[in-house]
Amino acid sequence: MKISGDWLDHPGTQALCAVLAKAGYQALFVGGCVRNALLDVPVADIDIATDAAPEIVSNLAETAGFRVVPTGIEHGTVTVIAQGVAHEVTTFRRDVETDGRRAVVAFSTNVAEDAARRDFTMNALYARADGTVLDPLGGLPDLIARRVRFVGEAEARIREDYLRILRFFRFYAVYGDPVRGIDVEGLSACATNVNGIDGLSRERIGAEMRKLLGARDPAPAVATMAQTGILARVLPGSDAKALSVLVHVEGDLPPRWQRRLVILGGTDPGGALRLSRAETGSNVAIRDEIGSTLTPAALGWKHGRAGATDTVLCRAALFEAPLPRNWQSEILRGVTSTLPVTAADLMPALQGPALGKKLHEIQARWLASDLYLRKSDLLA
Ligand code: ATP
Numbered sequence: 399m400k401i402s403g404d405w406l407d408h409p410g411t412q413a414l415c416a417v418l419a420k421a422g423y424q425a426l427f428v429g430g431c432v433r434n435a436l437l438d439v440p441v442a443d444i445d446i447a448t449d450a451a452p453e454i455v456s457n458l459a460e461t462a463g464f465r466v467v468p469t470g471i472e473h474g475t476v477t478v479i480a481q482g483v484a485h486e487v488t489t490f491r492r493d494v495e496t497d498g499r500r501a502v503v504a505f506s507t508n509v510a511e512d513a514a515r516r517d518f519t520m521n522a523l524y525a526r527a528d529g530t531v532l533d534p535l536g537g538l539p540d541l542i543a544r545r546v547r548f549v550g551e552a553e554a555r556i557r558e559d560y561l562r563i564l565r566f567f568r569f570y571a572v573y574g575d576p577v578r579g580i581d582v583e584g585l586s587a588c589a590t591n592v593n594g595i596d597g598l599s600r601e602r603i604g605a606e607m608r609k610l611l612g613a614r615d616p617a618p619a620v621a622t623m624a625q626t627g628i629l630a631r632v633l634p635g636s637d638a639k640a641l642s643v644l645v646h647v648e649g650d651l652p653p654r655w656q657r658r659l660v661i662l663g664g665t666d667p668g669g670a671l672r673l674s675r676a677e678t679g680s681n682v683a684i685r686d687e688i689g690s691t692l693t694p695a696a697l698g699w700k701h702g703r704a705g706a707t708d709t710v711l712c713r714a715a716l717f718e719a720p721l722p723r724n725w726q727s728e729i730l731r732g733v734t735s736t737l738p739v740t741a742a743d744l745m746p747a748l749q750g751p752a753l754g755k756k757l758h759e760i761q762a763r764w765l766a767s768d769l770y771l772r773k774s775d776l777l778a
């Protein structure tokens with residue numbers, strides 16, 4: 399079995415592998431890039447596993463003229479930028495000690511040991527520089543069947559790192575087979591260890607949830623998370639009911655995690671998932687706008703294309719109402735419109751707070767008119 403892809407053939411990537419090989423070390427692609435190449439879906443980032451120690455990787459790469467950034471040196475990772483492409487190069491590891499959040503690792507020269515500490519069998523696939531796939535744990539049949547299965551005993555693996563609960567649902571959402579359903583052993587191990595989620599950092603939870611909610615159809619995974627009480631831990635006060643309707647309403651539109659998060663609600667999604675200030679701001683704005691009567695064009699003007707699209711889709715899902723006619727072109731009409739009245743039109747007759755108040759009132763009338771009132775109408 400061989401994988402292929404432009405990323406694999408890239409001269410920078412091949413050069414980096416050749417530098418390690420020439421010095422007598424293994425350089426194996428691992429994780430997402432191998433998994434995605436086998437599934438024929440786009441490869442986002444390149445992870446390389448090696449039996450060379452991190453300092454050796456750094457020295458060899460620098461001598462070859464590549465830029466090296468020690469991005470995770472304490473757990474054996476350096477980023478090597480070769481001809482413009484970033485590679486996360488990590489020395490083979492085995493866990494020495496785990497506490498459910500952080501692991502103490504030791505470097506290893508054995509790929510089987512490295513595979514054994516990875517989370518799911520489909521993530522423990524390796525490939526040589528020529529694309530030959532190595533499958534030390536028999537992950538390939540699982541990948542082909544889209545079976546997200548823990549490496550080893552699910553319960554034990556979750557106790558080592560509770561983030562794996564969220565990764566289990568994330569990988570099921572993105573790569574699983576909803577017809578076959580979620581792996582039962584994995585699910586029951588997640589359900590008995592819900593308490594472990596409370597000890598995780600909100601950043602790590604947030605990073606997994608973004609990816610999970612960005613899946614084509616995260617609804618089956620999220621529904622299962624809700625049934626097992628995991629969703630309530632991750633996003634208190636949320637409600638998963640309307641998510642599947644939203645996914646249905648979205649049709650072929652590109653998924654957006656932000657939109658899915660709006661529909662889930664929650665008392666404080668910004669805090670629960672450590673969203674940025676801007677992300678929290680748009681989450682609140684869209685949630686507030688769902689109940690308004692603004693037309694798609696008005697929404698486009700006020701919130702931009704993405705925010706308006708999210709509002710229209712969430713409304714349709716929550717109220718189980720049809721989508722407005724021509725809503726996408728109407729949003730674009732709004733995005734490209736300008737409020738016909740400016741402050742200059744009202745000055746000097748109005749100044750200061752009175753000016754602001756008048757402008758605000760004019761804006762509200764213009765939005766309520768579906769952006770059709772003209773300057774003369776608005777000033778009349
Ligand atoms: P993507 O980058 O597309 O989200 P990925 O599989 O590359 O998917 P990463 O989070 O980048 O996911 O992790 C890279 C690899 O490291 C995984 O494929 C897996 O083998 C391993 N890994 C990551 N996090 C864990 C973890 N918490 N426990 C065990 N192994 C992990």
Ligand code: MG
Pocket residue numbers: 429430443445
């Ligand atoms: Mg990755």
